[in-house]
Amino acid sequence: RYEWQKSAGLQIEHLTARETLQAEPFVSPDVRESLFFPNDWQVENRRLLFALEKYAELNCIKIIENAEISNLLIEKNRIIGAETETEKFFAPTVVLATGAWTSLIKAESFILPQVKPIRGQMISFQTAKRLFQKVIYSPRGYIVPRADGRILVGATVEDVGFDKSMTDAGTEFLRETALEISPGLGNLEIHEKWAGLRPFAADGLPIIGAFAEVENLFIATAHYRNGILLAPLTAKIMAEKIAENLDSEYLKIFSPQRFRAARAT
Numbered sequence: 525r526y527e528w529q530k531s532a533g534l535q536i537e538h539l540t541a542r543e544t545l546q547a548e549p550f551v552s553p554d555v556r557e558s559l560f561f562p563n564d565w566q567v568e569n570r571r572l573l574f575a576l577e578k579y580a581e582l583n584c585i586k587i588i589e590n591a592e593i594s595n596l597l598i599e600k601n602r603i604i605g606a607e608t609e610t611e612k613f614f615a616p617t618v619v620l621a622t623g624a625w626t627s628l629i630k631a632e633s634f635i636l637p638q639v640k641p642i643r644g645q646m647i648s649f650q651t652a653k654r655l656f657q658k659v660i661y662s663p664r665g666y667i668v669p670r671a672d673g674r675i676l677v678g679a680t681v682e683d684v685g686f687d688k689s690m691t692d693a694g695t696e697f698l699r700e701t702a703l704e705i706s707p708g709l710g711n712l713e714i715h716e717k718w719a720g721l722r723p724f725a726a727d728g729l730p731i732i733g734a735f736a737e738v739e740n741l742f743i744a745t746a747h748y749r750n751g752i753l754l755a756p757l758t759a760k761i762m763a764e765k766i767a768e769n770l771d772s773e774y775l776k777i778f779s780p781q782r783f784r785a786a787r788a789t
């Protein structure tokens with residue numbers, strides 16, 4: 525990891541055990557060495573969504589919730605909208621940002637790329653004040669210290685279909701992960717538990733761009749473990765494509781058409 529991050533031009537420092545404990549006094553005294561990424565930051569996803577909602581409100585963008593799209597409406601190889609079991613929505617441009625559920629949507633004879641759910645369970649602890657400065661990774665998982673004293677522990681990676689439940693085994697794995705990084709956390713009760721489904725494409729890469737077969741139909745998903753951090757860049761690429769017809773090089777790399785090519789060979 526040190527080598528490839530260095531060769532990619534990212535800042536990275538090798539810390540001894542003593543230096544590690546100076547930087548993060550609450551990590552395990554068993555630590556032998558660590559890598560320090562000065563430019564590694566974090567995003568509070570709950571606040572990010574509040575901000576997005578606020579942005580939508582201020583810019584008269586309507587968010588329609590609890591409307592499960594079952595079918596895309598396609599006319600003469602052109603998208604004209606989408607429908608739920610009870611309602612039709614018409615639009616000249618449609619972007620599928622439907623995560624792990626994308627492949628469940630019907631699109632007449634046109635087949636959408638396969639995206640499958642990979643469950644991730646997380647737990648959190650609550651402390652009165654912030655104990656850690658940075659996100660801390662171990663070979664098993666990671667802890668994320670939030671400004672309000674919460675410490676998130678992630679995450680399981682499970683191929684179990686559309687099942688968002690928490691399991692005892694998952695909770696135990698996460699507790700052990702946290703305690704390995706910082707044994708002192710063993711004195712705390714688990715504050716929250718939750719699970720989500722990450723969207724995963726057959727080759728593990730995002731799917732971003734237009735479909736050659738259906739005009740004005742776009743897709744932006746399958747960011748798997750990095751969809752929050754990559755959301756601003758994906759949104760920028762999609763907006764530039766739709767509004768200005770600008771083609772980012774990423775649209776080529778992550779195009780949905782790559783699965784068509786793979787199927788044909």
Ligand SMILES: Cc1cc2nc3c(=O)[nH]c(=O)nc-3n(C[C@H](O)[C@H](O)[C@H](O)COP(=O)(O)OP(=O)(O)OC[C@H]3O[C@@H](n4cnc5c(N)ncnc54)[C@H](O)[C@@H]3O)c2cc1C
Pocket residue numbers: 591592593594621622623624625626629643644645646678679680719720721722723744745746747748749750751752753754
């Ligand atoms: C435990 C866990 C930890 C994670 N940690 C990180 C992290 O540290 N950093 C990071 O960058 N990413 C992380 N991720 C991954 C990140 O959450 C995903 O990559 C990201 O949410 C995917 O975004 P998306 O918009 O494609 O899908 P989603 O966020 O799943 O959004 C899809 C939306 O579409 C809606 N939808 C689906 N089908 C339909 C339909 N038919 N009609 C209408 N609406 C529909 C869903 O209800 C949902 O609201 C984590 C994920 C998990 C589970």
